[in-house]
Amino acid sequence: MYKIALCGNPNVGKSTIFNALTGLNQHTGNWTGKTVDLKEGSFKYKDNEYIIYDLPGTYSFLCHSKEEEITRDFITFENVDLTVVVVDALSLERNLNYVFQVLEMSDNVLLCVNLMDEASKNKISVNIDKLEKMLKIPIVGISAKNKNDINSLLNKIFDALKDNACNKIVIKYDKNIEKTLLDLEKIFPSSLSSYKKRFLSLRLLDDDFDFIKYIIKFYKIDIDKYFEIKNDLLDIGYDNDKIRDEYTTVISRHANYVARNAVSFAKKDYLKKAKFIDKVLTNKFFGLPIMFLFFLGILWITIVGSSIPSSFLFSIFNNFKNILNDLFFSLHLPNWFIDFFINGVYSVVTWIIAVMFPAMAIFFPLFTFLEDLGVLPRIAFNLDCCFKKCQTCGKQALTMLMGFGCNAVGVVGSRIIDSKRERVLSILTNSFIPCNGRFPTLIAIISIFIVGTSSNVLSAFYLGILIVFSIIITFIVTRILSFTILKGKKSSFILELPNYRRPNVRSILIHSFFDRTIFILFRAVKIAIPAGIILYLLSHCYFGESNLLTIFSSFFDPFGKFIGLDGTILLAFLLGFPANEIVVPILIMIYMKENSMVDASNLSFMKDLFITNGWTIKTALCFLTFMLFHFPCSTTMLTIYSETKSIKWTSLAFILPFFIGIILCLFINFVFLFL
Amino acid sequence: MDVICLELNQLNIGKKAIILDVLKSDLKRRFSELGILKGNLIECIYESPFRNPRAYLVNGTFISIRNEDAASIKVEVI
Numbered sequence: 001m002y003k004i005a006l007c008g009n010p011n012v013g014k015s016t017i018f019n020a021l022t023g024l025n026q027h028t029g030n031w032t033g034k035t036v037d038l039k040e041g042s043f044k045y046k047d048n049e050y051i052i053y054d055l056p057g058t059y060s061f062l063c064h065s066k067e068e069e070i071t072r073d074f075i076t077f078e079n080v081d082l083t084v085v086v087v088d089a090l091s092l093e094r095n096l097n098y099v100f101q102v103l104e105m106s107d108n109v110l111l112c113v114n115l116m117d118e119a120s121k122n123k124i125s126v127n128i129d130k131l132e133k134m135l136k137i138p139i140v141g142i143s144a145k146n147k148n149d150i151n152s153l154l155n156k157i158f159d160a161l162k163d164n165a166c167n168k169i170v171i172k173y174d175k176n177i178e179k180t181l182l183d184l185e186k187i188f189p190s191s192l193s194s195y196k197k198r199f200l201s202l203r204l205l206d207d208d209f210d211f212i213k214y215i216i217k218f219y220k221i222d223i224d225k226y227f228e229i230k231n232d233l234l235d236i237g238y239d240n241d242k243i244r245d246e247y248t249t250v251i252s253r254h255a256n257y258v259a260r261n262a263v264s265f266a267k268k269d270y271l272k273k274a275k276f277i278d279k280v281l282t283n284k285f286f287g288l289p290i291m292f293l294f295f296l297g298i299l300w301i302t303i304v305g306s307s308i309p310s311s312f313l314f315s316i317f318n319n320f321k322n323i324l325n326d327l328f329f330s331l332h333l334p335n336w337f338i339d340f341f342i343n344g345v346y347s348v349v350t351w352i353i354a355v356m357f358p359a360m361a362i363f364f365p366l367f368t369f370l371e372d373l374g375v376l377p378r379i380a381f382n383l384d385c386c387f388k389k390c391q392t393c394g395k396q397a398l399t400m401l402m403g404f405g406c407n408a409v410g411v412v413g414s415r416i417i418d419s420k421r422e423r424v425l426s427i428l429t430n431s432f433i434p435c436n437g438r439f440p441t442l443i444a445i446i447s448i449f450i451v452g453t454s455s456n457v458l459s460a461f462y463l464g465i466l467i468v469f470s471i472i473i474t475f476i477v478t479r480i481l482s483f484t485i486l487k488g489k490k491s492s493f494i495l496e497l498p499n500y501r502r503p504n505v506r507s508i509l510i511h512s513f514f515d516r517t518i519f520i521l522f523r524a525v526k527i528a529i530p531a532g533i534i535l536y537l538l539s540h541c542y543f544g545e546s547n548l549l550t551i552f553s554s555f556f557d558p559f560g561k562f563i564g565l566d567g568t569i570l571l572a573f574l575l576g577f578p579a580n581e582i583v584v585p586i587l588i589m590i591y592m593k594e595n596s597m598v599d600a601s602n603l604s605f606m607k608d609l610f611i612t613n614g615w616t617i618k619t620a621l622c623f624l625t626f627m628l629f630h631f632p633c634s635t636t637m638l639t640i641y642s643e644t645k646s647i648k649w650t651s652l653a654f655i656l657p658f659f660i661g662i663i664l665c666l667f668i669n670f671v672f673l674f675l
Numbered sequence: 676m677d678v679i680c681l682e683l684n685q686l687n688i689g690k691k692a693i694i695l696d697v698l699k700s701d702l703k704r705r706f707s708e709l710g711i712l713k714g715n716l717i718e719c720i721y722e723s724p725f726r727n728p729r730a731y732l733v734n735g736t737f738i739s740i741r742n743e744d745a746a747s748i749k750v751e752v753i
Contacts, residue, residue, distance in 0.1 A: 059708040062704045062708050090735060091736050093710070094709065094710045241700070249713075271735070274737070275721070282730075287723075381728060381739045382725075384728050384739075385723065385725035385726075385728075388727075492705065492744045493739060494705050494709065496709065496738055497738065498736070
């Protein structure tokens with residue numbers, strides 16, 4: 001069995017290759033010893049088994065970011081049999097800078113030049129043979145979409161592992177640095193390969209002090225000797241800046257030389273098309289409206305498109321429920337258990353799956369499509385200025401956009417934000433954005449109480465107002481937070497706007513399914529089980545005439561009335577903690593004094609029920625506000641904790657929207673006093 | 676012909692320039708890994724609807740830089 005590491009710059013099609021190689025045989029595992037999630041997958045080729053690790057994409061190893069450290073540590077210390085570096089044929093020069101840095105770390109590197117088809121379409125030709133001769137490592141040119149090309153990559157990997165190919169290229173720096181490196185290599189244990197010694201010595205000259213400390217401890221380096229050698233270099237004027245400059249210049253000179261010799265451009269402006277599209281998308285007048293329409297289109301497709309598969313799932317689950325009932329009955333299981341399992345656990349879990357799954361299975365592939373197409377960075381680019389005013393950056397626009405699909409995904413997506421402070425801001429404010437699970441409820445209440453008829457256009461208009469309102473609140477809260485408890489310098493917004501690319505359907509489906517839909521659904525179901533049990537117990541435990549649900553409702557009633565709602569609504573929100581979708585079914589269930597959740601498909605029935613329970617236009621407005629701003633659902637809470645690993649931020653994420661919701665409801669009540 | 680030296684944020688859209696120096700040291704690394712290095716060619720290609728940030732073409736890729744950060748890059752117009 002062979003271990004392979006896959007690395008490269010961002011936006012070079014690394015994950016497409018990973019998906020093509022492993023297909024469904026992949027999962028996100030924890031890298032032992034470190035709290036880092038790494039994607040790993042396995043495949044077979046010519047009777048050999050391979051495990052491949054998808055390392056985070058970075059531009060270089062110069063910035064000491066967390067992703068760079070993960071990649072560096074994995075390649076240098078995990079004893080991989082082969083490191084496959086993926087590069088973009090269209091911007092080979094920049095990519096070669098990265099390749100040269102990897103070549104210093106590992107002596108078994110295979111270079112995979114991806115997007116050869118895009119390059120030839122743009123009349124850029126990359127001479128693989130020449131490249132192979134200059135770099136002295138195995139190189140294969142492919143386009144990841146092409147099945148034959150994936151085969152030739154597999155073949156190349158097979159050959160490289162069989163021949164035990166190692167690279168012999170050594171980049172030389174100026175003579176003073178070379179002399180120091182020679183001295184430093186001597187202080188390492190002699191058993192170490194000369195290759196590794198050189199790499200570690202180079203790192204000792206760098207200014208990543210955590211890594212230097214680690215090297216010194218791990219290899220038991222004589223610290224005095226190390227400082228003596230380093231000080232000698234310092235004495236002749238080589239401070240950290242100068243060493244760093246020498247390092248980057250030499251590497252970029254090499255990259256430039258190789259690229260100049262191996263790449264030829266026939267067409268003059270191959271970026272003309274991308275420039276044209278960008279000029280439209282970032283136009284002063286059309287840019288923002290076009291993006292807004294895009295976004296509305298996605299929401300519309302999701303809301304309309306998910307209702308049919310959702311009711312289909314409901315009917316399947318319902319049929320299966322009867323089968324299950326009969327089965328349990330024939331097994332002579334006790335009646336109370338059958339009722340408890342089917343009406344308690346089974347119905348809540350399947351309810352959540354039926355309402356959540358179709359919406360996410362539509363929204364996330366669409367979102368991933370835009371992501372792979374290359375549109376998302378342009379959205380961040382267009383909106384950066386607004387976010388800068390809140391001391392954050394345009395990437396938060398993207399996490400907000402993900403939040404419309406599911407807040408938990410938005411929270412995970414905040415990883416794209418480099419600065420820790422800005423990432424926490426984005427995580428804390430993500431639940432202000434109404435997710436898929438809240439849209440059907442918002443629309444139902446709007447059409448019953450505000451529009452009055454079932455006019456879709458008017459409902460959509462009011463929904464739009466609510467969305468804009470939630471975005472405004474997000475901005476205000478972000479700004480307040482970044483001037484109070486999350487004070488700090490705003491980071492820069494240096495972002496690559498990658499070339500447009502035709503997305504690969506298979507890769508989209510795998511990515512949106514595995515990393516988003518299934519991931520969220522699994523977390524939701526895990527919490528739905530205990531929630532179902534609690535709901536069942538509350539509705540079946542009677543004290544005198546009324547069950548616990550009614551008792552709790554009347555307990556919450558004074559506070560509920562105080563903020564313009566009622567006790568039952570508050571209880572429904574509390575019990576709907578696992579998923580916003582089940583708030584209304586629980587509400588109807590309590591109002592009707594039923595023992596299990598009731599479907600709310602009939603709007604006029606819902607209207608009558610709510611009005612007999614004392615709802616007015618004020619209740620509806622407060623309900624809508626509270627639906628937008630209350631504690632995040634349990635799945636999101638779990639995700640916030642696993643992303644921040646901080647009880648402080650997790651509890652703040654709970655309290656903040658809840659508090660704002662209460663304040664806004666009180667404000668609505670206040671306004672109604674004067675009407 | 677006179678040599679015109681500017682900060683990158685003053686470079687007009689559609690104009691090309693040679694990078695002379697990157698002043699702000701905390702961004703130097705981030706710039707250098709994207710190919711924004713002394714001696715390289717850079718072109719301002721378009722701006723966002725609010726005129727900040729702007730997009731530049733370096734080494735065959737589009738890169739977005741805020742004007743306040745671009746001010747630390749000295750260029751020579753060609």
